[in-house]
Amino acid sequence: VVAFVFLTGAPWWLNSDLGELKINYKLNQVIFFVFISSILIVTLIIACLVGYYQYTTKKRKKEKLEKKERELTKREKDLERTYAIKHRLHMITHEIRDQIVDVRSDKNKYPNIKLISQALCEKVKLYFSESIDCKDISIGVAIRIARKNTQNCKTEYVTVGRAGLSPGRDRGSVPLLSDEGLAKILQHDKGSQGMLVIYSLQKAIDAFVYTKQPNDTNFPDDIKSMMVAPINGWDGQQKRMLGILFVTSRRENTFGKKYTDSVGFIADALANLYSALVLP
Structure with missing residues (x-):
């Protein structure tokens, strides 16, 4: 009977809403599928957002830690460099003190000024090389000491250490006359505040502040800028410029105001030594 009913179609007594039920059933299936899919998509989006948030949070934390480590490393390096600079400065004053003690105690009755000056120049060079901390800059140092010219009785300054x-500068070195160029300015120019910072040697030559020397022609790349400070001592009657300290660079505009105190301090310390060495 059942087979007959289904084979011959719906009889008059069967509810005619069966087709609508099938349609509603299919519609409900579609709605259910869309609902489940929406939940899955929303869940997936939330999971992606949570994962991205966790990833970015971890990344930020890692970057902060790395930044702190870099800052700590930089601070440590800065501290090490500061200690190294102070150590270099201490070594200069240590050498000066030892030399003064030797002279005063007659351990060194006939001191070799050139050997002493050479050792001090090396230490001053190391100090400023550490202070400036630029690998592409070559620092040079020279010390000139006053002497009387036996022919004209004028004071001149000769290089005793570099x-x-x-x-090769030894062969072409000539004395600086006390009444010319830098020596004259250092002795008489109150506006120089006791020292000079020459940002460009060529400009200083053009302005007649610096008198060009044979070595400036022979070794044009040796010196492009410099700091110059007088080594002043007391001769028993008045202050006298015993010598001149030069700190040079192979690059222009290397030096500035922040280095002038160091140059002045070293020049004053050297004055104590050269007072003991050259003054009667």
Whole structure:
């Protein structure tokens, strides 16, 4: 009977809403599928957002930690460099003190000024090389000491020590006259505040502040800028410029105001030594 009913179609007594039920059933299936899919998509989006948030949070934390480590490393390096600079400065004053003690105690009755000056130039060079901390800059140092010219009885300044400069400069070195160029300015120019910072040697030559020397022609790349400070001592009657300290660079505009105190301090310390060495 059942087979007959289904084979011959719906009889008059069967509810005519059966087709609508099938349609509603299919519609409900579609709605259910869309609902489940929406939940899955929303869940997936939330999971992606949570995962992205966790990833970015971890990344930020890692970057902060790395930044702190870099800052700590930089601070440590800065501290190490500061200690190294102070150590270099201490070594200069240590050497000066030892030399003064030797002279005063007659351990060194006939001191070799050139050997002493050479050792000090090396230490001053190391100090400023550490202070400036630029690998592409070559620092040079020279010390000139006053002497009387036996022919004209004028004071002139001769080089007694140098470091970081071309070895051949010895052959072409000439005295600086006390009444010319830098020596004259250092002795008489109150506006110089006791020292000079020359940002460009060529400009200083053009302005007649610096008198060009044979070595400036022979070794044009040796010196492009410099700091110059007088080594002043007391001769028993008045202050006298015993010598001149030069700190040079192979690059222009290397030096500035922040280095002038160091140059002045070293020049004053050297004055104590050269007072003991050259003054009667």
